[in-house]
Amino acid sequence: MKLFYCGFNGFGQVAHSGAHECSSQKIGACLPVLIYQSEIDWVLHVFLGWSRLIITTTNDSVVSGYWNGISSFNGSISDGINIKEVTCNEHLAVCIDESGVLKKRIIDNPRGQPSGWEKVTTVADEAGPVKFVNVISNDHSVIALDEIGNIHLPPLKMESMQSRFVDIACGKEHFMALTNEGKVYSWGSGSRGQLGHGSIESSEYPQEVEVLGGMNIVQIAAGGWHSCALSEYGDVYIWGWNESGQLGLPCRNLSGSARKR
Numbered sequence: 001m002k003l004f005y006c007g008f009n010g011f012g013q014v015a016h017s018g019a020h021e022c023s024s025q026k027i028g029a030c031l032p033v034l035i036y037q038s039e040i041d042w043v044l045h046v047f048l049g050w051s052r053l054i055i056t057t058t059n060d061s062v063v064s065g066y067w068n069g070i071s072s073f074n075g076s077i078s079d080g081i082n083i084k085e086v087t088c089n090e091h092l093a094v095c096i097d098e099s100g101v102l103k104k105r106i107i108d109n110p111r112g113q114p115s116g117w118e119k120v121t122t123v124a125d126e127a128g129p130v131k132f133v134n135v136i137s138n139d140h141s142v143i144a145l146d147e148i149g150n151i152h153l154p155p156l157k158m159e160s161m162q163s164r165f166v167d168i169a170c171g172k173e174h175f176m177a178l179t180n181e182g183k184v185y186s187w188g189s190g191s192r193g194q195l196g197h198g199s200i201e202s203s204e205y206p207q208e209v210e211v212l213g214g215m216n217i218v219q220i221a222a223g224g225w226h227s228c229a230l231s232e233y234g235d236v237y238i239w240g241w242n243e244s245g246q247l248g249l250p251c252r253n254l255s256g257s258a259r260k261r
Contacts, residue, residue: 001043003036003055012072013053013065045085056083061095068107077105079116087137094120094142094154100131102144102154122155138170151177161185161206171222171240177206182216184209184229192225194240212237 005014014035036043036055047054052065060076061083067073077086077093081103086095094104095117102120122130132152134145144152149164151157163185167178174188174195185206186195193200196209212229219230226240226247238247245251 001036001038001041002034003043003046004032005035005053006030006032008050011051011066012074013051047087049088051090052088054086054088056086061086081117085135087135087142089137089139089142092137092142094135094137094144096132096135096144100133100147102130102132102135102152104154120154122152123157134168136168136170138172138175141170141175143168143170143175149180158206167220169220169222169227171227172224174222174225174227175206176220176222176227178217178220182218182232184212184217184220186227192241194222194225194227196227196239 014033038057041057041059043055043057045056047056049065052063052067054061054063054077056062061078062075063077064074065071067075067077077083081095082098083095084098086093088094088107091106091108092104093107094102096102102122103117104120105117106115130152131147132144133147136143142154144154145165145168146152149166150160151165151168163179163181163183165177166180169176171188171194174186174190177185179185184196185208186197187203187206188195190197190200190202195203195207196211197203197207198211209229216232217229218232221228223240223246226238226242229237231237240247242249242251
């Protein structure tokens with residue numbers, strides 16, 4: 001298995017790439033650079049944030065970039081547990097271990113003392129063990145999906161919506177969720193139309209993206225302030241902010257020559 005990286009590298013997420021380095025941006029890689037290769041260990045999950053990269057394989061979880069106040073840090077964060085998936089913001093990392101247990105640790109500790117992993121206790125634990133299968137985060141929140149399709153905002157579980165969710169995604173200020181019936185729900189900030197509800201109003205609770213009604217959506221994704229959905233027929237639907245052409249649609253901020261390409 002091979003893993004490649006390109007883009008912003010201001011915190012030393014990857015080793016400087018020499019010939020691949022951008023001439024106009026000293027801390028970026030314009031062309032994909034090979035950063036991981038193994039015929040034994042498989043990559044289970046990749047977290048790519050503004051200031052750090054975390055690669056989780058069958059044997060380890062390694063962070064590179066900004067970690068505990070250090071730029072260009074590179075090292076294992078497994079601490080003896082088998083991690084399957086990890087996400088983090090600037091202050092908190094959350095992972096799922098091989099047993100489906102949700103764990104957290106503080107990063108960039110003000111006291112300068114790195115913390116270890118500790119179990120996240122959820123309200124649902126009172127009714128029996130909860131096995132988590134997915135966890136994601138943005139700058140301010142963490143949400144997780146358990147194996148029976150419930151969404152959690154640890155330590156709380158979202159109120160029952162009579163739906164079984166199979167996937168979750170988040171942008172900088174909004175969240176998305178996909179049901180087993182192919183329906184898409186979104187909530188959070190709608191300031192740039194990223195919720196897909198036909199307005200720029202925010203929504204505190206999940207609401208169905210009605211314009212996708214009648215379609216069987218099989219996959220969802222979210223950027224900073226835009227959202228994507230993939231139908232069973234391979235059609236891609238995308239909405240939200242388009243200041244840099246991220247929707248794949250004409251953008252007034254791009255030059256005339258760029259628009260013509």
